Amino acid sequence: MKLLNAEQIRQWDAFTIKNEPLSSLELMERAANACARWIVQNTLAESYYIFCGKGNNGGDGLAIARLLYNANKKVAVYILESDAKGSDDYISNFNILHHLSAIPIFMIRGERDLPELPFNCIIIDALFGTGLNRPLTGLAAKMVDHINNSIAPAIAIDIPSGLFGDHSSAHNTIVKARHTLSFQVLKTAFLVAENEPWIGHVHIMDINLHPAFPDEVSTPFSIINKSLASREYRPRNAFAHKGNFGHALLIAGSWGKAGAAVLCSRACLRTGAGLVTAHVPQSGVTVLQTAVPEAMVFPDKEAEQVSGLNYDLNHFTAVGIGPGIGTGVKQQLLLKELLEHIQRPLVLDADALNILSENKALLNLLKPDTILTPHPKEFARLFGEAADDFKRIELAQTKAMELSIFIVLKGHHSFVACPDGTGYFNITGNAGMAKGGSGDALTGMVTSLLAQGYLPKEAALLGVFLHGLAGDLAAASGGMEALLASDLIDHIGNAFKQL
Numbered sequence: 001m002k003l004l005n006a007e008q009i010r011q012w013d014a015f016t017i018k019n020e021p022l023s024s025l026e027l028m029e030r031a032a033n034a035c036a037r038w039i040v041q042n043t044l045a046e047s048y049y050i051f052c053g054k055g056n057n058g059g060d061g062l063a064i065a066r067l068l069y070n071a072n073k074k075v076a077v078y079i080l081e082s083d084a085k086g087s088d089d090y091i092s093n094f095n096i097l098h099h100l101s102a103i104p105i106f107m108i109r110g111e112r113d114l115p116e117l118p119f120n121c122i123i124i125d126a127l128f129g130t131g132l133n134r135p136l137t138g139l140a141a142k143m144v145d146h147i148n149n150s151i152a153p154a155i156a157i158d159i160p161s162g163l164f165g166d167h168s169s170a171h172n173t174i175v176k177a178r179h180t181l182s183f184q185v186l187k188t189a190f191l192v193a194e195n196e197p198w199i200g201h202v203h204i205m206d207i208n209l210h211p212a213f214p215d216e217v218s219t220p221f222s223i224i225n226k227s228l229a230s231r232e233y234r235p236r237n238a239f240a241h242k243g244n245f246g247h248a249l250l251i252a253g254s255w256g257k258a259g260a261a262v263l264c265s266r267a268c269l270r271t272g273a274g275l276v277t278a279h280v281p282q283s284g285v286t287v288l289q290t291a292v293p294e295a296m297v298f299p300d301k302e303a304e305q306v307s308g309l310n311y312d313l314n315h316f317t318a319v320g321i322g323p324g325i326g327t328g329v330k331q332q333l334l335l336k337e338l339l340e341h342i343q344r345p346l347v348l349d350a351d352a353l354n355i356l357s358e359n360k361a362l363l364n365l366l367k368p369d370t371i372l373t374p375h376p377k378e379f380a381r382l383f384g385e386a387a388d389d390f391k392r393i394e395l396a397q398t399k400a401m402e403l404s405i406f407i408v409l410k411g412h413h414s415f416v417a418c419p420d421g422t423g424y425f426n427i428t429g430n431a432g433m434a435k436g437g438s439g440d441a442l443t444g445m446v447t448s449l450l451a452q453g454y455l456p457k458e459a460a461l462l463g464v465f466l467h468g469l470a471g472d473l474a475a476a477s478g479g480m481e482a483l484l485a486s487d488l489i490d491h492i493g494n495a496f497k498q499l
């Protein structure tokens, strides 16, 4: 699913108005209806304090006020006064509301006009939406501070006021919403960690924008959703044999970190690879053969670390390297040798990435379409710190293009930067996965898909989606706190079944 920017969402509104056709006021009514319905179904409050600007976001707020009143809720409306006369649809809704004398409307001209907010009210934030074009200052910023200083929860309409949809809002004054009710599609602002303090729980209201529009626009970003993942998925042929599903090689583990090799291998097998060989130090052999009897083991000549490649890499259909290997001289030499000789699809994770960070010249050895799976710290070590999350995403895209590789920037919404300049945000996964071992499972899963013949882009997108979905299914059955990477791996099968 394409990820549209604020301007494209505005164009989608206009396209719907022209082609459905309907009036913009009717579309606003549809949006307000969806929000009011959600508010009635999901909240119980003594009263609703609705803060409105004079643009269309404020128009939404005025319509919501009327609909909540019609649903027997106690409402009061506070309008941020400005020199602007207000958008047409704002004015129409203001006139309708004005005639309903039962709803009190207050104009806020100065700080003294700000109402006291009782603890048992709900604040509806309809001050600014996607039309925000600069950070809030003056009375608007004071109003937001006033909302944020209240203990009553705020529900933001479309986007918390003060937040930009498509770029960083660091240092802005922004409404801290408990819930955000947004329209039709996710905005980029909801996908980055730096906005977590403002957006609360995001709920997407379907307002039936015209389905033909997304096909007409091109966007660099997309969302990995179930339909995209299902399109990538290739079910197994009934007459298949293990030779059809490739042979994955995983180079992982060191003394005290044999678990990384176990998790990685198990995830690789659970994702469907025909054969899995783990190259581990000798100390890891018994651990691996006991914990994952389905995997074959290639014991290194060293006891505590992997140190060399004494086999033909062409024997394997895909290779994953990094989890728990350490960053010593021998591992550095091993990685260099691997990068020089490999002719197969490759995934680099964890310590393999840390070695690259300390030996940047190795980046030039990366073959096209290699997949790197850094978390934000590993990414910073590799490519430098970014000023904010949006800049980090931009940097990932630049580097993916420059080096012709895939970069899976891991996080709550992992971002897959592709060498063709496109990028994909994942929407599965949960905070239960924020625990050592989850990343090792991802390495095994992506390597497994590569081994089975999925193209690197397909493997990265499907792997990230299934990994998050398996985490979600595991969390649904055992809760987030208790979630182990092993539980995630045990749910990979159920994740496949949902495709």
Ligand SMILES: NC(=O)C1=CN([C@@H]2O[C@H](COP(=O)(O)OP(=O)(O)OC[C@H]3O[C@@H](n4cnc5c(N)ncnc54)[C@H](O)[C@@H]3O)[C@@H](O)[C@H]2O)[C@@H](O)CC1
Pocket: 010, 013, 014, 024, 027, 028, 031, 053, 054, 055, 056, 057, 058, 060, 084, 087, 127, 128, 129, 130, 131, 132, 133, 134, 135, 136, 137, 140, 157, 158, 159, 183
């Ligand atoms: N037909 C449509 O276009 C629909 C629009 N919808 C709503 O319309 C919103 C967008 O409405 P608008 O484009 O009118 O924009 P806003 O309602 O976000 O308001 C923008 C207005 O505020 C001014 N402004 C921007 N930044 C400011 C700042 N920092 N300080 C003071 N003033 C500032 C702008 O000049 C503009 O006049 C969406 O977020 C959504 O809530 C929905 O009703 C769905 C349908």
Ligand SMILES: Nc1ncnc2c1ncn2[C@@H]1O[C@H](COP(=O)(O)OP(=O)(O)O)[C@@H](O)[C@H]1O
Pocket: 350, 374, 375, 410, 411, 412, 413, 414, 428, 429, 430, 431, 432, 433, 434, 435, 436, 437, 438, 439, 440, 442, 467, 468
């Ligand atoms: N809060 C979260 N929401 C969704 N996914 C998460 C969250 N925290 C971690 N993850 C996922 O778990 C994995 C953690 O990987 P990583 O940081 O490399 O950890 P590890 O120490 O297990 O290797 C990533 O795929 C990441 O996207």
Ligand SMILES: [K+]
Pocket: 057, 125, 126, 127, 128, 129, 156, 157, 158, 159, 160, 161
């Ligand atoms: K808002």
